[in-house]
Amino acid sequence: MSSSSSSMDCVISSSKDNEKEITPPPLNGAAAWWTGDTVAVVTGANRGIGHALAAHLAEQGLCVVVTARDEARGQAAAAALRHGAGPPRGAVRFRRLDVADPASIAAFASWLRDELGGLDILVNNAAVSFNEMDTNSVEHAETVLRTNFYGAKMLTEALLPLFRRSPATSSRILNVSSQLGLLNKVKDPQLRSMLLDEAALTEGDIEGMASRFLAQVADGTWRGRGWPEVWTDYAVSKLALNAYSRLLASRLAGRGVSVNCFCPGFTRTHMTRGLGNRTADEAGRVAAGLALLPPLHLPTGKFFKWRTPQLYSKL
Numbered sequence: 001m002s003s004s005s006s007s008m009d010c011v012i013s014s015s016k017d018n019e020k021e022i023t024p025p026p027l028n029g030a031a032a033w034w035t036g037d038t039v040a041v042v043t044g045a046n047r048g049i050g051h052a053l054a055a056h057l058a059e060q061g062l063c064v065v066v067t068a069r070d071e072a073r074g075q076a077a078a079a080a081l082r083h084g085a086g087p088p089r090g091a092v093r094f095r096r097l098d099v100a101d102p103a104s105i106a107a108f109a110s111w112l113r114d115e116l117g118g119l120d121i122l123v124n125n126a127a128v129s130f131n132e133m134d135t136n137s138v139e140h141a142e143t144v145l146r147t148n149f150y151g152a153k154m155l156t157e158a159l160l161p162l163f164r165r166s167p168a169t170s171s172r173i174l175n176v177s178s179q180l181g182l183l184n185k186v187k188d189p190q191l192r193s194m195l196l197d198e199a200a201l202t203e204g205d206i207e208g209m210a211s212r213f214l215a216q217v218a219d220g221t222w223r224g225r226g227w228p229e230v231w232t233d234y235a236v237s238k239l240a241l242n243a244y245s246r247l248l249a250s251r252l253a254g255r256g257v258s259v260n261c262f263c264p265g266f267t268r269t270h271m272t273r274g275l276g277n278r279t280a281d282e283a284g285r286v287a288a289g290l291a292l293l294p295p296l297h298l299p300t301g302k303f304f305k306w307r308t309p310q311l312y313s314k315l
């Protein structure tokens with residue numbers, strides 16, 4: 001499959017959405033609500049979109065906590081941000097964090113509390129996919145779900161008590177997700193209506209969906225059951241992340257923390273084997289703009305496709 005006709009690409013170009021694009025104000029200048037004490041945590045920041053995003057946040061003068069599951073790769077990535085071509089204005093810290101490991105999450109949360117006293121921004125960016133562009137193996141489904149959905153959820157829940165929730169800044173969570181996990185990719189009508197019923201949907205329902213998928217993978221019956229058809233395990237992980245983000249946004253409404261998702265579109269990174277329509281730097285810049293939206297313009301419960309908020313229920 002060529003880069004110009006990949007499945008991810010088609011998803012983007014076939015979009016019928018006409019929601020208004022949000023253009024964040026220029027990051028420098030009067031719109032800046034943050035200071036050097038504003039703490040932003042980015043997961044999977046040793047490469048790809050996470051690294052670029054961390055670089056843009058550091059450039060803006062925030063204190064950025066670069067995290068990575070591999071100590072050496074993470075240290076090198078943090079050093080590159082500190083000593084790169086455009087040196088950051090803000091502090092760059094590094095801490096090891098494997099989002100798929102509860103013990104690593106607990107150790108990170110303690111360090112963050114003791115060392116920095118809390119955080120203002122969490123970007124759940126770390127994720128895995130084991131498929132080539134045109135394959136759909138579910139051999140690693142358990143790792144994919146554990147990292148992309150449960151990892152982001154476990155980390156978020158562990159860090160929730162540490163958000164500063166200052167009215168002047170408004171704490172925020174940005175979950176880097178994918179359109180492959182939007183509801184229109186689900187063909188199972190029961191699953192669609194469960195996910196659409198916002199009043200009744202629970203976290204237990206979302207975890208039940210993930211467990212059901214993994215059980216079907218284990219007994220080899222997952223095909224033809226109405227799951228998303230492109231990169232199925234990855235898409236289910238993002239479907240779950242999107243649904244959890246929406247529930248969390250409702251749970252935290254009026255409590256000083258916004259929760260949004262961002263899909264960077266088809267981006268040239270390791271995950272896409274270097275194929276894509278844009279660079280990690282371009283995606284990181286847009287993600288940083290969304291993470292830094294002024295408190296008054298900061299929505300919650302939205303899914304941004306690039307800069308355009310989409311409706312989850314758009315089918």
Ligand SMILES: NC(=O)c1ccc[n+]([C@@H]2O[C@H](COP(=O)([O-])OP(=O)(O)OC[C@H]3O[C@@H](n4cnc5c(N)ncnc54)[C@H](OP(=O)(O)O)[C@@H]3O)[C@@H](O)[C@H]2O)c1
Nearest residue numbers: 044048049069098099100125126127265266267269270271
């Ligand atoms: N690229 C695209 O076209 C595209 C499209 C839509 C959405 N996205 C999303 O964008 C985000 C960034 O992806 P990318 O394209 O930049 O991919 P990438 O270059 O493969 O980067 C993924 C990052 O996640 C880290 N990671 C994986 N498992 C981890 C774990 N258990 N704990 C901590 N970190 C872990 C990786 O670390 P290691 O180096 O140690 O593996 C790496 O730093 C992901 O959420 C992805 O789903 C990407």
